[in-house]
Amino acid sequence: MGKESNHFDKEGYFGEFGGRYAPEILHDALVELETTYKKLKKNKQFKKELEYYRKNYIGRPSPLTFAERLTKAWGGAKIWLKREDLNHTGAHKINNTIGQVLIAKSMGKTRIIAETGAGQHGVATATVGAMFRMETVVYMGDEDLRRQELNAIRMRMMGAKVVGVSSGTATLKDATSEAMRDWALNVSNTHYIVGSSIGPHPFPTIVRDFQSVIGTESRKQFKKENGRLPNAVVACVGGGSNAVGMFYGFLKDKKVKLYGVEAGGYSSEPGTHSATIQFGRTGFLHGTKTLVIQDEFGQIVPAHSVSAGLDYPGVGPEHAHFHKSGRVTYANVGDEDALDAFLEVCRVEGIIPALETAHAFRFAKDLAKSMGKKENLLICLSGRGDKDVAEVARLRKGEFS
Ligand SMILES: *Cc1c(COP(=O)(O)O)cnc(C)c1O
Numbered sequence: 001m002g003k004e005s006n007h008f009d010k011e012g013y014f015g016e017f018g019g020r021y022a023p024e025i026l027h028d029a030l031v032e033l034e035t036t037y038k039k040l041k042k043n044k045q046f047k048k049e050l051e052y053y054r055k056n057y058i059g060r061p062s063p064l065t066f067a068e069r070l071t072k073a074w075g076g077a078k079i080w081l082k083r084e085d086l087n088h089t090g091a092h093k094i095n096n097t098i099g100q101v102l103i104a105k106s107m108g109k110t111r112i113i114a115e116t117g118a119g120q121h122g123v124a125t126a127t128v129g130a131m132f133r134m135e136t137v138v139y140m141g142d143e144d145l146r147r148q149e150l151n152a153i154r155m156r157m158m159g160a161k162v163v164g165v166s167s168g169t170a171t172l173k174d175a176t177s178e179a180m181r182d183w184a185l186n187v188s189n190t191h192y193i194v195g196s197s198i199g200p201h202p203f204p205t206i207v208r209d210f211q212s213v214i215g216t217e218s219r220k221q222f223k224k225e226n227g228r229l230p231n232a233v234v235a236c237v238g239g240g241s242n243a244v245g246m247f248y249g250f251l252k253d254k255k256v257k258l259y260g261v262e263a264g265g266y267s268s269e270p271g272t273h274s275a276t277i278q279f280g281r282t283g284f285l286h287g288t289k290t291l292v293i294q295d296e297f298g299q300i301v302p303a304h305s306v307s308a309g310l311d312y313p314g315v316g317p318e319h320a321h322f323h324k325s326g327r328v329t330y331a332n333v334g335d336e337d338a339l340d341a342f343l344e345v346c347r348v349e350g351i352i353p354a355l356e357t358a359h360a361f362r363f364a365k366d367l368a369k370s371m372g373k374k375e376n377l378l379i380c381l382s383g384r385g386d387k388d389v390a391e392v393a394r395l396r397k398g399e400f401s
Contacts, residue, residue: 012201015324017317022287026180028139029187034202036107041209046102053098057131058087060095060213064221069348077371079364080230081351081381082218084242090244091354091383093124097193099210101128104191105177110192115179116310117144117172117238118356119151119384121195128193136160139178141170144308145154147391148173163372169302172238172312176286192327196239197316200287204316208244215249218378226376232257232367236360237330238274238309240316242382244341247328257329260319261363263305264332270295274303276315276330277323285314291323306335306395307355333359341365342385342392354383355392 001231012018020030040046054060058378063086067079082093104112112134116122122138129136138155142164152162156179168174176198183192194203197211222230233250235243238262250256270293273279280291283298293301293313303313322328333341338355341362345353353361357380362381371377385392393400 012205014204014250014318014321017288017290018201018204019289020200020287021172021284021289023184025184026187026200026207028181030200030202032107033103037103037206038201040106046106049102050099054095054211054213058094058098060087061217061221062086064218064225067349069295070345073348074365074368076368076373077231077375077377078373079368080222080376080378082214082378083248083381084214085351085353085381085384086123089120089124089127090386091120091124092245093121093195094127095213096195096207096210096241097121097124097128097247098196099207100191100193101132101134103206104134104193105132107191109134109189109191111137111186112193113137113139113182113190114193114195115139115172115175116195117141117175117311118307118354118387119144120309121146122160122162123151123154125193125195126155126158126386129160130158137163137182139163139175139182140177141165141172143170144175146173147308147375148387151387169324169388171303171308173300173303174319180286185248196241197244197318198239198286198288198314204288204318207241208248211241211245212248214242214380215247217245217249219249222378229253229256229378230378231371232259232300232349232375233378233380234259234360234364234367235262236261236310236356237315237319238312238381239314242380244316244318247322251327259363259367260322260328260330261360262315262330262332263307263310263338263359264334265304266335270301272304273332274305274310274312276313277319277330278332280315288317290317291315291320305361306338306348310359317364333362333365337362339392339395342388351381352385353381354385355383355388358385
């Protein structure tokens with residue numbers, strides 16, 4: 001995206017990161033979105049409607065589960081899981097799409113579009129498209145269509161059009177670029193439901209606000225059950241929406257340690273990982289100023305991860321800020337370690353987690369072992385792994401046939 005329209009108020013910034021670096025043609029739409037959202041945020045009817053769908057459609061509040069068997073197996077801190085995998089459609093993405101479709105409706109839009117990596121955001125968008133009778137188009141990289149065919153079929157069954165993207169690495173970054181292009185062409189009747197805490201202002205703020213229900217609920221549930229707060233909280237980071245939503249519940253609790261886990265891929269060489277916080281430098285991607293994996297000429301370097309949802313060469317600007325300020329510690333976990341953790345959680349706890357979430361589990365395992373038995377570690381179980389079983393079986397040849 002260009003830097004033509006750099007007119008924003010300071011609200012769109014997280015420290016030095018964020019902002020609105022979008023092409024001229026999107027400027028009015030972004031301002032309209034910002035103005036509408038600011039009004040709706042305080043509107044009683046909007047809040048009531050959002051609450052209604054959270055409770056009666058998504059199934060919130062999602063449970064907080066004590067993972068008794070993982071706690072025993074790892075032999076350290078007590079492990080708690082925030083069960084976003086139990087939301088309707090199987091991940092945290094629906095928290096955001098329900099909110100954004102209500103904004104779209106209020107702006108009089110009749111068409112919604114989205115990008116998707118693993119397909120979870122595409123499914124969550126197709127779902128609200130069906131609910132609110134909106135024409136729905138989802139952009140998905142060809143490589144991700146291969147890895148996540150089931151989700152593409154789910155979207156089509158709910159009436160969405162799925163458009164394959166073959167440019168670049170045919171993954172999430174390329175799908176996002178295509179969705180931005182579509183939006184620029186059709187902005188009069190179309191709302192772009194950005195799926196993570198990325199993009200030009202006000203998207204990172206809107207997505208974070210809708211996802212912060214994860215952290216708000218978790219804090220309340222944990223306190224009610226234990227009479228105190230967890231010692232540490234872990235979440236996986238692609239663009240960073242489930243993590244920022246979870247962290248928001250605990251940001252002001254300075255004693256609660258926060259950890260974000262990115263995808264380490266299969267090496268530290270450029271092009272083989274998605275560890276933006278570790279290897280990225282300040283740059284611009286999809287309309288925001290943030291950390292970006294880039295070469296010495298500022299060209300975006302393709303990302304890689306075994307999990308399509310973490311396969312993104314940027315990170316939400318608020319995470320770049322959390323990293324810089326030191327409030328959140330970031331780490332990364334590689335493909336093979338994530339696969340091991342995926343299977344361990346399946347066998348030990350009877351839960352098939354998303355491959356994205358498996359990265360958080362692998363990191364949490366080492367962290368738990370370094371903590372005392374009376375301490376508590378909370379993991380954001382961002383989604384279920386039904387979408388990943390075919391790909392995991394393929395990667396672990398023969399083990400499941
Ligand atoms: C999309 C997705 C992610 C990564 O996206 P964030 O915006 O970083 O949360 C993680 N887990 C699951 C289950 C997902 O579907």
